[in-house]
Amino acid sequence: MADNENVITTRKAVMIGCGFVGSASAFALMQTGLFSEMVLIDADKKRAEGEAMDISHGVPFASPMKIYAGDYEDVGDATVIIITAGANQKPGESRLDLVHKNVEIFRSIIPKITAQGFEGILLVVSNPVDILTYTALKLSGYPANRVIGSGTVLDTARLKFEIGQHLGVDSRSVHAFIIGEHGDSELAAWSSATVAGLPIDDFCELRGHFNHAEATEQIFQNVKNSAYEIIERKMATYYGIAMAVKRICEAIVRDEESILPVSCYMNGENGISGVVLSMPAILGANGIEKLIPVSLNEEEGVKLKRSAETLKEILRDIR
Secondary structure, eight states, X not given: OOOOTTOOOOOEEEEEOOSHHHHHHHHHHXXXXXXXXXXXXXSSHHHHHHHHHHHHTTGGGSOOOEEEEOOGGGOTTOSEEEEOOSOOOOTTOOGGGGHHHHHHHHHHHHHHHHTTTOOSEEEEOSSSHHHHHHXXXXXXXXXXXXXXXXXXXXXXXXXXXXXXXXXXXXXXXXEOOEEBOSSTTOEEOGGGOEETTEEHHHHHHHTTOOOHHHHHHHHHHHHHXXXXXXXXXXXXXXXXXXXXHHHHHHHHHTTOOEEEEEEEEEESGGGOEEEEEEEEEEEETTEEEEEOOOOOOHHHHHHHHHHHHHHHHHHHHHO
């Protein structure tokens, strides 16, 4: 654990946005015992009240927790504010198509948070998460370590799941990352991927798989397209991201110093600056402690910089 006297000790979470993702995330957090208080805020106050009532009825099966619908006056003393508010992604619509609508929503939300003297961690989940994390960082004026996006935490979980299925091993034994944009230009860092300490190709051969290029490409495409396929079938994705939100909050509240691929401001790591995208970062009570520059081969390095440039082009449009 970090020896830091500035660690926040209160256990209050605020969920801004009570749609599918926000309500599923609140439900997941209710079961963790991480927080003693959770405030739900939504433009539709009755929706927030209904979700708070429904989730509260599960408290007798979990840990004591006060859950209620509130307003921005309730956010000042929170440990973590989680923003899931925004327009929904429609079938056939990329995450980046959402950018202009959701940036305007953030222009309304962020000043209401800063006005309350909030000093905790701001966790952005709304899509496109990298652009909106950058937006929240610039609008809030908070230090970069305190403004985090959920990034490719879910994409990385999907990658581990797919590799585990392919190799017939527990996905928790897989160590691999999806990095870059949470979206179409993301990439799998195959050159640094391992299973039980063995390079991924070596472990594949132990399990009788030798066509590495074809297999890794198929796995990556499954990961990249999974959100679109889920949206096509059920109109929205929310359980996976809810578990990702839970995992990020665990790392923060418990000061775990866990390494997770969250959306963070790049300041020269892997030759990239001035943009928010996902890289593995040490995450604890004060947010991002340090970014980890992943070891990449030449092709992966080019793809990562291309992903960063994709995001920079969008930022130039919205400025």
